[in-house]
Amino acid sequence: MRDLSRLPKAHLHLHFTGSMRLRTLAELARGYGIRLPATLLDADPLHVPADERGWFRFQRLYDAARACVRSEADMRRIVAEAVADDAAEGSGRLEIQVDPTSYAPFVGGITPALEIVLDEARAASAREGVSVGVVVAASRMRHPLEARTLARLAARHAGDAPGQVVGFGLSNDERRGETEEFGPAFAIARRAGLASVPHGGELLGPAHVQDVVAHLRPDRLGHGVRSAEDPRLLDAIVADEVALEVCPASNVSLGVYRDAAQVPLRTLVDAGARVALGADDPLLFHARLIAQYAIARDEHGFDDRELADLARSSIRASRASDDVRRRLLAGVDSWLAEPARAGDGSAPDA
Numbered sequence: 001m002r003d004l005s006r007l008p009k010a011h012l013h014l015h016f017t018g019s020m021r022l023r024t025l026a027e028l029a030r031g032y033g034i035r036l037p038a039t040l041l042d043a044d045p046l047h048v049p050a051d052e053r054g055w056f057r058f059q060r061l062y063d064a065a066r067a068c069v070r071s072e073a074d075m076r077r078i079v080a081e082a083v084a085d086d087a088a089e090g091s092g093r094l095e096i097q098v099d100p101t102s103y104a105p106f107v108g109g110i111t112p113a114l115e116i117v118l119d120e121a122r123a124a125s126a127r128e129g130v131s132v133g134v135v136v137a138a139s140r141m142r143h144p145l146e147a148r149t150l151a152r153l154a155a156r157h158a159g160d161a162p163g164q165v166v167g168f169g170l171s172n173d174e175r176r177g178e179t180e181e182f183g184p185a186f187a188i189a190r191r192a193g194l195a196s197v198p199h200g201g202e203l204l205g206p207a208h209v210q211d212v213v214a215h216l217r218p219d220r221l222g223h224g225v226r227s228a229e230d231p232r233l234l235d236a237i238v239a240d241e242v243a244l245e246v247c248p249a250s251n252v253s254l255g256v257y258r259d260a261a262q263v264p265l266r267t268l269v270d271a272g273a274r275v276a277l278g279a280d281d282p283l284l285f286h287a288r289l290i291a292q293y294a295i296a297r298d299e300h301g302f303d304d305r306e307l308a309d310l311a312r313s314s315i316r317a318s319r320a321s322d323d324v325r326r327r328l329l330a331g332v333d334s335w336l337a338e339p340a341r342a343g344d345g346s347a348p349d350a
């Protein structure tokens with residue numbers, strides 16, 4: 001069994017606030033004299049039902065964490081630590097997702113809020129050796145015109161160099177908002193060369209995925225796991241080369257599946273889908289990137305060759321520059337060429 005922390009991979013589904021270390025959140029809260037809900041700081045991962053009340057509980061905790069981020073220094077710290085943690089897990093490419101709206105009041109607007117994230121992403125890329133791109137995400141809970149404003153801001157910073165914007169997303173409760181109304185924002189992003197990376201197919205099933213595909217023309221779907229419920233839809237997604245950012249631990253925490261073994265990872269991979277495993281919100285789910293690969297290994301029986309394929313898939317689904325992709329893919333080959341540790345039942349070349 002090879003060491004998963006040495007397997008080069010790309011991390012394409014990680015939210016800015018949700019990436020925070022628990023200790024960092026506790027320190028920020030203490031510094032601002034904010035009392036956090038006890039469930040946010042305890043050792044247990046969140047576990048809620050996949051209904052509106054469950055989402056509300058998740059959102060309430062998320063908002064409480066977000067309320068502790070109140071300065072440029074806080075924002076820089078979150079990016080820096082997310083990149084350092086990714087580096088420790090063998091990620092060579094991180095595409096971190098942020099909605100600058102929430103932090104704008106503390107730093108003078110959405111433009112400086114985004115620029116702080118981009119600047120720190122650039123600095124952290126150089127420091128940690130992880131290429132970091134940024135996804136600007138609009139929220140389904142807000143007016144679609146705000147999404148357009150964010151898309152225009154994202155477009156001004158588009159590029160594949162570290163610290164540039166690579167994609168445009170749409171997050172929050174899938175059951176809220178009219179997907180179609182966000183189409184114009186995504187058109188602005190697409191014209192600027194940004195990847196379309198909306199959430200979809202997590203809390204809602206195939207009909208909603210179809211809606212997202214039709215109106216937002218995704219290059220990647222945030223989650224998309226529920227596509228597995230409709231083989232024809234899944235085939236279409238595979239044919240269109242829409243990648244799926246699958247976050248198994250998140251799915252269990254938010255009650256989408258009963259346990260990690262129920263996440264249809266095999267179904268998606270067997271159908272030929274391009275899957276990129278992601279952590280989503282490790283602050284709440286208490287599982288970072290390697291934990292997702294460990295789930296594939298332990299719960300779904302992926303051997304090292306298949307885990308390497310998952311890593312390749314994540315790298316190919318990323319918006320990293322060709323140089324970075326080539327380097328990471330070569331690293332995956334090297335990982336697989338290393339002898340596996342004896343006694344684990346897998347041959348060196350298996």
Ligand SMILES: [Zn+2]
Nearest residue numbers: 015199222280
């Ligand atoms: Zn997400």
